[in-house]
Amino acid sequence: MPARARLCATVPALLPSSEADLPEVFGLPGRRLLAQRGDSALVVQALDDALVPSGGSVRVPAPWPRRRGTWAVAPDASLAVFAGVHAVRAVEPSGATRWEVRHGCWYGACRELHESYEEYADSKDHRYPEGGSAGFSVDGTFVWAHVRGPLAAGELGPDVVDEWLLLDATDGRVLGRADAGAAAAGSFHLPHPSDPRQMGLSIGEGQDGAPLRWGRWDGRTLAVEYVEGDLTLMSVSPSGERLMTVTHDQDALAVRDTGGSVLEGLEWAAGTAVPRHPDAEPDNDEALPYWDWAGGFVDETTLVGSTVEGDEEWGEGRHWIIDTSGARTPVEVTYPVTVGPQPPTALGDGTWITPAKSGEALYVWALD
Template sequence: MDFVAHLTGTYDFPGGSALVNPYAFQNRAGGSARALLTRDGELAVYELTDLLAGEQAPAARFPLPWPGWRHGVHSVSPDRSFAVLSGQRSVRAVDADGTTRWTYEHGCWDQRVGHSHTGDEHQVCPGIESGSCRVSDDGALVWAHVVTPEEYEEVWVVLDARDGRELARLPLDSVASGSGHLSHPDGVHMGLSVGMGQDGVLVYWGRWDGTRLTVHQELNDGLDRILIDVHPGHPGFLTVEHYGNDLQLHALDGTVLAEADAPPAPDEEHPQWDWSCGFLDADAVLATTGVEYADGPEECGTWLLDGRTLEIRGRIAYPDGADPGEVRPLGDGSWLTYDGETGSVRRWTL
């Protein structure tokens, strides 16, 4: 059966296309989501409730300290008093006026072995590889995916948010093109998804108890699952297979709780899910097909799935008859799409 999408709002502001990226949002346990947009040399922080109410001015702005560096995934503290920025050769905590609180230096993400630097901290090397960082929901920790100065080894580190002191680290078997963090709604676990291009993906769930770092990495045998979203009500998370062959719902230890193949599509021998999916609310998942390789919106499909079994309930029909493509479910029963022709973001409900 079809479900009809109802347009509840249209929003126009610079950089809106980034809102369909799962790592543009920084969800907080027990709080509303935040959108973090990088533009014009700054990190702009929006409270999603304010943004959807029509407020176009960001709740906070943080200047980026590295002119020319356009990669990395950044984060902001729960009280918005400081941001933590993922640079090419360091992770840096800064105040809104640009004052540096602390710097955690690491190796250069440019993979050329032995290349030199001028000593200028603003120098940007040609490499496009990058890491990411995330402030914990209680503001006490910073989780960061970085590379060591020696041997170009990638590591996942836990830092003290007060001074950047390293508390723990986990060596990774990755050669990343980029990564992103997702905080679990339990306020304790942190997820990391490391993309390695055609070589696959690695997924980790970590917990720091003040003494010991515990990490689940059971999904990594096949190097083929992308961490997309976490369930708003129970300790489960959603992944899509690297090439879109299936969606899976997992327990924190990686156990597969449910699985869904993509629905049949005309002229497709092996239909595939896109990376555009997530929890619409506690009971439903929204996912798309055909977006990545579509010649137009008429070839795309948006689907409603059961949030616990991943059984396909039906297809979403839009008022104009054309599917807008990528979706970003917000977990409250609504979702966002981006209109590339008008540059506007739209919010929908069923």
């Protein structure tokens, strides 16, 4: 029997889809933010408990185009951080730069410590650089940043390629530095939902791998757990004690502890746990399903995942619910309206999100 989804809310996008990335929802229940990166600014809107827009929106001017980096927003929307090709910059809604941390250039052949975006803005060889990311701690006290070394203030060592930094969100002071142990093409952060001193970092190295790191700050030292294997971190459970991951080859979805160990019985190989798409060729090995690098904890024991990328050749992409405290068998989700082709994103409070097909809104779902 399929898992029926019930529509709880429709959240309109803040910007036209032609001018912006898809909108995203951040934060904990009761403190949700809707954010969308446009060509020249990041627009942020507070949401109430029903995920209805509350109050006016905040527009934070961006220091460089949206294709030249990633961003993060503070829990109270008072600050946005832009992780670019040459620097991590914190910008206030007024447009004022609160602080900036310069680092090595993400274009691999460049060894310059650029002082501004304008130095390489029109350079063809900097058009498609690698990239890092930044993320706020759950309380907004810290900014965690994954950067290409070295910093303008020095380097960890000649063999360090990427660094993981812990920054004071107020003034950008570097509180801790560690070797990320990677050579990234891109990355993203996922915060612990209650402890500002813990953070997850998922790194993509293109075809070479997907390192996963878990960081802990004790007030003096930044300690990094270098999780074994090539894993994409998709979600942190509401308790902060469980991680949802997918292997780099997209074969296995699993629930792990923060040290990286798979919890007993909580791993699912797509080729055996999920049936082929009903329109797929039955004897074609390339028609076997595989997990998307997306999904999350609907609640502490319920997961949502998808096989959209592998299904697209055969028809409509499928989403799956897994009850880890019950049958533990992926069950296909059915929706009362057509959703977009993107994978789902879980909110941890019993709901998950899918973009509308038009890209002009987000649908919020719960199990019926």
